[in-house]
Amino acid sequence: MASLQLCLPFSSTSRSQFRFSYGRVRCSSERQELFSRIAPVYDNLNDLLSFGQHRIWKRMAVSWSGAKTGDNVLDVCCGSGDLSFLLSEQVGSQGKVIGLDFSKNQLSMASSRQDLVSKACYKNIEWVEGDALDLPFSDCFFDAITMGYGLRNVVDKRKALEESFRVLKPGSRISVLDFNKSTQPFTTAIQEWMIDNVVVPVASGYGLAEEYQYLKSSIREFLTGKDLEKLALEIGFSRAKHYELSGGLMGNLVATR
Ligand SMILES: C/C(=C\Cc1cc(O)c2ccccc2c1O)CCC[C@H](C)CCC[C@H](C)CCCC(C)C
Numbered sequence: 265m266a267s268l269q270l271c272l273p274f275s276s277t278s279r280s281q282f283r284f285s286y287g288r289v290r291c292s293s294e295r296q297e298l299f300s301r302i303a304p305v306y307d308n309l310n311d312l313l314s315f316g317q318h319r320i321w322k323r324m325a326v327s328w329s330g331a332k333t334g335d336n337v338l339d340v341c342c343g344s345g346d347l348s349f350l351l352s353e354q355v356g357s358q359g360k361v362i363g364l365d366f367s368k369n370q371l372s373m374a375s376s377r378q379d380l381v382s383k384a385c386y387k388n389i390e391w392v393e394g395d396a397l398d399l400p401f402s403d404c405f406f407d408a409i410t411m412g413y414g415l416r417n418v419v420d421k422r423k424a425l426e427e428s429f430r431v432l433k434p435g436s437r438i439s440v441l442d443f444n445k446s447t448q449p450f451t452t453a454i455q456e457w458m459i460d461n462v463v464v465p466v467a468s469g470y471g472l473a474e475e476y477q478y479l480k481s482s483i484r485e486f487l488t489g490k491d492l493e494k495l496a497l498e499i500g501f502s503r504a505k506h507y508e509l510s511g512g513l514m515g516n517l518v519a520t521r
């Protein structure tokens with residue numbers, strides 16, 4: 265039976281008020297709650313469930329962003345900061361990294377990790393609580409942008425890319441890493457089998473089965489690589505290319521302003 269969905273304004277909703285309808289998480293406040301709930305186990309489950317592969321995909325995403333020493337860069341939907349830390353090493357102490365996310369809990373994990381690791385360059389990271397759909401930055405401000413597993417999770421994908429386009433310097437790139445919505449039925453079947461038979465059962469051990477079940481519906485509702493390229497060009501990016509990773513399970517859009 266479909267449950268009544270109340271998409272409350274940005275505010276915390278208790279779990280008892282919170283219901284998924286068939287794995288769908290429809291609005292910003294529900295998604296904010298979801299990522300705040302998974303924050304304590306997010307990194308460990310990513311390592312476990314991808315056998316550490318996600319770290320390779322994230323390194324590729326940062327490399328494709330074109331970030332270089334001394335740059336001023338942005339990690340949108342930074343979560344616990346994986347890509348922000350990689351960007352920090354890339355731009356060095358002379359550079360600056362802003363990690364933006366709308367989940368306090370995710371930013372708290374990122375900040376704790378920053379304090380735990382004594383890399384000098386990590387001092388160049390600033391964590392900002394904000395919305396990818398309304399970036400609190402001036403036009404043409406950043407030399408590179410990354411968005412790791414964020415675009416699929418925002419409620420307005422066009423607006424998110426438009427905002428990143430606005431704050432990106434002309435000639436600079438955004439690198440968007442996410443699950444790939446494959447056009448190959450076999451790849452989709454593998455992806456969904458893994459989620460149903462590995463990811464969700466493992467997550468259920470942490471009481472997070474519904475949260476990880478959301479992965480499947482979010483991928484189904486995502487854009488294919490070709491559609492991501494088309495959207496980027498429509499928004500005004502001069503170039504856009506989507507690369508498939510790990511046999512098409514993941515994908516990375518690289519768009520130049
Ligand atoms: C880093 C990864 C996923 C991040 C992530 C993104 C989301 O949108 C979520 C939404 C809700 C809950 C959790 C997440 C979330 O963790 C990718 C790796 C971790 C995945 C959870 C594992 C997915 C398994 C793949 C389908 C197959 C992996 C094959 C690999 C070659 C072993």
Ligand SMILES: C[S@@+](CC[C@H](N)C(=O)[O-])C[C@H]1O[C@@H](n2cnc3c(N)ncnc32)[C@H](O)[C@@H]1O
Nearest residue numbers: 299341342343365366367370395396412413417
């Ligand atoms: C799957 S996590 C990705 C975290 C990190 N980039 C990584 O690669 O592991 C998605 C993140 O996007 C954030 N998010 C979703 N929608 C957002 C929005 N509209 N504005 C800011 N952050 C958002 C969530 O809070 C969550 O931390």
